[in-house]
Amino acid sequence: MSSQSQTQGAAESAAHSPGRRAAVVINPTKKTDVDIRALVEQVCAGEGWAAPLWLETEADDPGHGMAKQALEEGADVVIAAGGDGTVRCVAAELAGTDTPLGLLPLGTGNLLARNLDVPVDDPEGAIRTALAGTERRIDVVHVKVDEAVDSEIFLVMAGLGYDAVMMGDTNTALKDRVGWLAYVDAGIRNLPGKPVKTMISIDGGKPFSRRLRSVMGGNCGKIVGGLEVFPGAKIDDGLLDIMTMAPKGRLGWLSVVAGLLRRGKGRGTAVEYFQCRSADIWADSPQDFEMDGDHLGSATRLSLRVDPSALRIRMPHGKKDPAILTNPEP
Numbered sequence: 001m002s003s004q005s006q007t008q009g010a011a012e013s014a015a016h017s018p019g020r021r022a023a024v025v026i027n028p029t030k031k032t033d034v035d036i037r038a039l040v041e042q043v044c045a046g047e048g049w050a051a052p053l054w055l056e057t058e059a060d061d062p063g064h065g066m067a068k069q070a071l072e073e074g075a076d077v078v079i080a081a082g083g084d085g086t087v088r089c090v091a092a093e094l095a096g097t098d099t100p101l102g103l104l105p106l107g108t109g110n111l112l113a114r115n116l117d118v119p120v121d122d123p124e125g126a127i128r129t130a131l132a133g134t135e136r137r138i139d140v141v142h143v144k145v146d147e148a149v150d151s152e153i154f155l156v157m158a159g160l161g162y163d164a165v166m167m168g169d170t171n172t173a174l175k176d177r178v179g180w181l182a183y184v185d186a187g188i189r190n191l192p193g194k195p196v197k198t199m200i201s202i203d204g205g206k207p208f209s210r211r212l213r214s215v216m217g218g219n220c221g222k223i224v225g226g227l228e229v230f231p232g233a234k235i236d237d238g239l240l241d242i243m244t245m246a247p248k249g250r251l252g253w254l255s256v257v258a259g260l261l262r263r264g265k266g267r268g269t270a271v272e273y274f275q276c277r278s279a280d281i282w283a284d285s286p287q288d289f290e291m292d293g294d295h296l297g298s299a300t301r302l303s304l305r306v307d308p309s310a311l312r313i314r315m316p317h318g319k320k321d322p323a324i325l326t327n328p329e330p
């Protein structure tokens, strides 16, 4: 902690939050145009905060250990600086605590930031939001993959099957530039293959069977480019949204898009929606698996469980809340 920045901060504004300290858990492999560390230190000093605790993620620890250290050192906010993978690891440690998460999106993707209207192209704005934005509680979703004992969490969505193939296949630069058309592109390239028999149990109910290309669990609705995979999904309603996709015929992917646009309504739809607190999903064979837009290998079985209001998060002040929030700003 630099005494200079403390003195400077306190002198500049006693009304701010003197002595407060942010921890930054940063993925150093994300290249940026600006010196992010200098920028964070400058904004913290300007807001009367102490010099931040700076923690870089590593190949064998993408953020969990760093977030634990930030909690042990009593950080007032832990800023996840990186992509959705960094956000997931930090959020997993902060969930269930009173320490809020801030977002400093770096690189492409940044699905959670986009859903919460946190600036993705304005690092200074994102840092200010992390220090002084509106604080809200959001749900997280715990996922157990196959026979895993420990759960992981996601904040936006997880998918088994077709959508995960797309996430893995989609050119990242393209994904950022042209949005969901890139997913369509990947989808068309991946269309060969057969639907997979999949069993689904909603809230512990009797399992039912579907022949699917993909099943997804959602905590909020938007993927890159603003395509709403889960129209109207709220990130603070304590409910998990499940969507199944079963593209039909030669225009299979288009039938899914049509289903999305009709929100799963209508006859013979390629898309079905369920809302629940937990879901168990078994595919007949290992399928591609993604969480929050990151392709994470393959899985046969997923157990999903929503943990309502588990995570404090800072988001921009504004006249209106992001559409994914249920409760009005207090």
Ligand SMILES: [Mg+2]
Residues within 6 Å of the ligand: 139, 218, 219, 220, 233, 234, 235, 236, 237, 238, 239, 240, 241
């Ligand atoms: Mg929800």
